[in-house]
Each structure stands twice: as structure tokens, then as C-alpha cells.
Amino acid sequence: MYSQMVFLFLKMVFLSPQMAPLSPQMVSPFLQVVSPFLQVVSQFLQMVSEFLQTVSEFLHTVSAFLQTVSQFLQTVS
Numbered sequence: 001m002y003s004q005m006v007f008l009f010l011k012m013v014f015l016s017p018q019m020a021p022l023s024p025q026m027v028s029p030f031l032q033v034v035s036p037f038l039q040v041v042s043q044f045l046q047m048v049s050e051f052l053q054t055v056s057e058f059l060h061t062v063s064a065f066l067q068t069v070s071q072f073l074q075t076v077s
Helices: 001-017 024-076
Strands: none
Touching: 001 024
16 A cells, blocks of 8 residues: 555656656645654664574674584593
């Protein structure tokens, strides 16, 4: 639904010469539709960012653990 609205808006703006000057009456409904969508995208990207941060910290912990095991094995042998 959002992609169709965006496509229609861009089609109106770029393919219709009589609509070249953008009026607030045209832009406002478009922004009202796009704004919640962009908020959802923003929240999703924030969640992805937090997930990747967690994965990064986990891998750092695993790396430190493996380094400790490696040093232990070198000491034992």
C-alpha cells in the first residue's frame, strides 16, 4: 500500500507538468501516509542495531574465553 502511494505521488510530481510546483495540499497527505511507515522502519532498524550490538558483545566474550582456553592449553602442554 505504501509503495503504491509513493509511486503515485512521484508519478504525479515528475510526469505531470501542471503539478510541477508542489502545493502543501498535495504534500501533506503523502507525508501523513509516509511518516508512520518511516517510524516503523526506524524502530526496526533500531532493533536490528541493538541485536547486532548484542551479537558483537557475545562474540567479544567468546573470543576472550577462547583466548583464555588457548593460554591455559599452552601452559599445560
